[in-house]
Amino acid sequence: MSRDIRRLNNSTEGSQSFSTGAPSSSLQEGGTFVSIENGNLAVYRKHKGIEFKNYMTRQGNQVIDRKLTTSELEYTKKFIDYRYFKHNMTDDINTSEVFLPWQGTGEQSDMNNATTAFLAPYRMSLEKIMFRCETLSSTTADLRFKIYKQDNDTTNDALANADYTDNIASSTTFTLKKTDFNALPVVDAGMKCGISVTASADPSGDTDWWITSVWRVEVTI
DSSP states (O other): OHHHHHHHHHOOOOOOOOSSSOHHHHOOTTOEEEEEETTEEEEEEEETTEEEEEEEOSSSOOOOSSOOOOSOOOOSSEEEEEEEEEOOEEEOOTTSOEEOOSSTTOOBSSSOSTTSOEEOSSEEEEEEEEEEESOOSOSSOOEEEEEEEEOSSSOOEEEEEEEEOSOOOTTOOEEEEGGGSSSOOEEOTTOEEEEEEEESSOOOSSEEEEEEEEEEEEEEO
């Protein structure tokens, strides 16, 4: 009897694979299904009627279909996330080019100012700009947002621009996405970054503007 018990304890069930049909509908209790999904090895296992799944990759990457839950997370080399910056200001922008503040509320006519430029610590690319104005006197003015960088000098190098040409309204939020720009605005680490806005016609008097930019940031540790 003890020999039979040992044999059962040490026995394993062979992997099952199916050429057609969903694994969840074909997989037997205790069985395993292996398939290639998007170049990765997907391993399914059914235990007590519940199907479990994990990926194996050739490069050592970890692939997760949905939410990752962890009690502690430490980055040791590189990660990518999305960060936002506030560019709120109170100004009558008129029709001159106005550089947005990255701190405080002081706009300027150029980015050679402590408030109107950001020294990028990592490579980052613009995802979107959101803006709204408290009180507009003209709702038909076009707004051109322009992204600049400065290398190891004080010369403004234009990276990309986007025009908002639809009618705008007071106290209403509008968005320009990266696909609205004529090029992908990318700023490398160590460069200064600036954002300007120019109106085709004076859209307002001295009023509050709420402006937020969202960037994809490649953090290298």
